[in-house]
Amino acid sequence: xxxxxxxxxxxxxxxxxxGRFEYQQYGVPICxxxxxxxxxxxxxxxxxxxxxxxxxxxxxxxxxxxxNQGLIAVTGGNLSPFLNNAPLPMWESVTIxxxxxxxxxxxxxxxxxxxxxxxxxxxxxxxxxxxxxxxxKIGGIDGRPLAARDRLNxxxxxxxAGNRVPSNLIPTYSNDIEIRVILGPQDDYFSEGVxxxxxxxxxxxxxxxxxxxxLEGDMIMHRDGVEKSIISEPSVPGGIQVPPDGQPIxxxxxxxxxxxxxxxTIISPDIGKVGQAKPGDRVHFKEVDIEEAHRIxxxxxxxxxxxxxxxxx
Amino acid sequence: xYDKPHFLLAGDRGLLVEFGAAIDPEINRKVRQIxxxxxxxxxxxxxxxxxxxxxxxxxYDPFQSDPDKLRQEILDRxxxxxxxxxxxxETIEIKVAYxxxxxxxxxxxxxxxxxxxxxxxxxxxxxxxxxxxxGFTPGFPFxxxxxxxxxxxxxxxxxxxxxxxxxxxxxxxxxxxxxxxxGGWQLIGxxxxxxxxxxxxxxxxxxxxxxxxxxxxxxxxxQEIAATHKD
Numbered sequence: 409x410x411x412x413x414x415x416x417x418x419x420x421x422x423x424x425x426x427g428r429f430e431y432q433q434y435g436v437p438i439c440x441x442x443x444x445x446x447x448x449x450x451x452x453x454x455x456x457x458x459x460x461x462x463x464x465x466x467x468x469x470x471x472x473x474x475x476n477q478g479l480i481a482v483t484g485g486n487l488s489p490f491l492n493n494a495p496l497p498m499w500e501s502v503t504i505x506x507x508x509x510x511x512x513x514x515x516x517x518x519x520x521x522x523x524x525x526x527x528x529x530x531x532x533x534x535x536x537x538x539x540x541x542x543x544x545k546i547g548g549i550d551g552r553p554l555a556a557r558d559r560l561n562x563x564x565x566x567x568x569a570g571n572r573v574p575s576n577l578i579p580t581y582s583n584d585i586e587i588r589v590i591l592g593p594q595d596d597y598f599s600e601g602v603x604x605x606x607x608x609x610x611x612x613x614x615x616x617x618x619x620x621x622x623l624e625g626d627m628i629m630h631r632d633g634v635e636k637s638i639i640s641e642p643s644v645p646g647g648i649q650v651p652p653d654g655q656p657i658x659x660x661x662x663x664x665x666x667x668x669x670x671x672x673t674i675i676s677p678d679i680g681k682v683g684q685a686k687p688g689d690r691v692h693f694k695e696v697d698i699e700e701a702h703r704i705x706x707x708x709x710x711x712x713x714x715x716x717x718x719x720x721x
Numbered sequence: 722x723y724d725k726p727h728f729l730l731a732g733d734r735g736l737l738v739e740f741g742a743a744i745d746p747e748i749n750r751k752v753r754q755i756x757x758x759x760x761x762x763x764x765x766x767x768x769x770x771x772x773x774x775x776x777x778x779x780x781y782d783p784f785q786s787d788p789d790k791l792r793q794e795i796l797d798r799x800x801x802x803x804x805x806x807x808x809x810x811e812t813i814e815i816k817v818a819y820x821x822x823x824x825x826x827x828x829x830x831x832x833x834x835x836x837x838x839x840x841x842x843x844x845x846x847x848x849x850x851x852x853x854x855x856g857f858t859p860g861f862p863f864x865x866x867x868x869x870x871x872x873x874x875x876x877x878x879x880x881x882x883x884x885x886x887x888x889x890x891x892x893x894x895x896x897x898x899x900x901x902x903x904g905g906w907q908l909i910g911x912x913x914x915x916x917x918x919x920x921x922x923x924x925x926x927x928x929x930x931x932x933x934x935x936x937x938x939x940x941x942x943x944q945e946i947a948a949t950h951k952d
Contacts, residue, residue, distance in 0.1 A: 429768065429769060430769055431859070431924075432769055432771045432778075432780075433769075433770070433771045433772060433855065433928075433929065434855050434859060434860055434917075434924070434925045434928075435855040435856035435857060435858060435859045435860055435861055435899075436859045534919050534920075535919060535924060543858070543902075544858060544859050544900065544919075545900065546859075546919045590730055590732055590733060591730075592729050592730045592731065593729035593730060593731050593737045594729075639742075639743075639744055639773075639774045639775055640773070640774065640854070640856070640863070641737070641773045641774070641776060641778065642771045642773060642778050642856065643731075644731050644732050644734065644735045644778070644780070646732055647731065647732070664856040664857060664858075665773070665854065665856035665857060665863075670731075673730070673731055673732035673733075673735070674732065675732065675733045676732065676733055676734060698730060698733065698787070698788060701732075701733040701783075702733060702783045702787065705733060705783055705784075706784070709784075
């Protein structure tokens with residue numbers, strides 16, 4: 409069923425789901441949403457399963473004309489969503505009617521907002537996913553970001569309006585973030601470089617997108633006598649490359665192979681925090697070990713599960 | 722080749738298993754063997770395995786496994802490798818029309834290496850190339866085995882548009898563009914075969930660890946094949 413007509417696409421709005429898996433051996437990156445917490449919550453609010461497709465809006469959100477009655481939830485960064493002439497409450501399920509207008513009036517905090525609709529955004533599944541991979545020209549609508557006059561369909565879904573995330577579970581997106589990392593895989597290419605990496609504060613540069621975030625700050629030096637590059641290998645989202653210029657690059661969801669050394673890797677619950685950072689925001693890194701990382705992951709999962717229970721219960 | 726594989730953490734869901742420190746067919750053979758064994762008999766909790774030049778990236782579900790368990794499993798696999806039935810690698814033929822509009826840099830590659838265009842084609846089609854890994858763009862093969870006689874630097878100014886199927890040379894590498902994209906490789910020919918087609922099942926013709934040969938076809942044959950493969 410038709411749900412939206414795109415009046416204006418916003419700065420960069422794509423259709424994404426949890427990602428495209430099992431094709432990385434062929435050079436297809438995962439893609440999918442950058443902030444998986446906000447994504448999963450948005451889907452839960454409108455009664456969707458955890459893998460349905462949503463819109464990921466970046467900084468300047470889209471203007472959407474509603475074509476049929478439905479239920480939506482907007483989560484993630486606060487890009488000032490409006491429904492007709494009133495602010496649209498975020499982190500809550502809201503009924504929309506044919507003729508309504510959804511707009512975004514500018515970023516208040518965070519960087520990426522997620523717009524879920526009950527039934528999910530329905531586009532053809534390509535290699536197991538609806539996620540848009542722009543460089544590979546697949547997924548979403550013809551493998552590209554939304555454009556004016558696109559019409560979006562939704563699948564079947566039912567849920568009630570007024571589902572609301574408890575306010576203590578709504579993330580606050582600060583301009584100064586701490587990101588937890590596990591060192592490696594190539595931390596042994598650095599010596600004092602590791603200490604410097606963990607003690608410095610970096611600024612997010614203007615080169616920040618779904619492929620990666622280039623940071624600016626202290627120069628991270630390689631150990632004397634080691635190669636500054638490695639034999640090309642695949643990376644995982646959250647890998648932090650240090651190219652020979654010493655300025656780290658956080659790799660995100662649209663990466664396949666690369667030949668730069670990776671000093672550390674961001675733990676998966678913190679990748680979304682990076683995705684909510686904007687150029688100019690400050691980032692510093694904190695080391696955790698693998699056991700701690702897995703404990704954090706379990707806690708995050710319990711948080712999401714208990715919230716889902718509270719919505720359906 | 723390392724005596725024992727090296728295990729490196731790649732975040733909270735990834736373990737990188739390295740078998741050596743070089744781009745080397747023997748090391749890649751080990752990668753292929755372990756990779757195929759993991760495809761055939763998956764390890765519990767492993768969500769995806771990605772073979773590379775000299776390593777395997779194992780992605781796992783941290784709720785079902787951890788690096789210690791995976792390390793033990795991989796070492797067990799390695800010890801039992803001679804008992805595993807690993808099929809021999811396959812060799813796929815890729816038909817290529819060389820020169821002209823299909824390969825606008827053929828003359829440059831010839832001139833750079835003090836060869837005739839015919840000699841370039843002959844050398845390029847006489848090689849057997851190991852597909853070390855796929856990546857960069859979907860289905861793009863990183864190939865080993867280019868003859869030194871054909872080594873040519875990249876273009877000084879990359880092209881804005883290189884059509885999918887273009888066969889090129891960059892330094893000591895040869896490869897096939899899998900999608901239309903910008904690119905800086907010296908283009909010597911083009912294949913009408915789609916090595917990657919997201920609408921086809923399976924979408925990919927090439928697999929890491931297999932071999933590839935180039936077979937020369939004429940411009941007319943290119944057009945015929947392209948026409949029959951058109952949807």
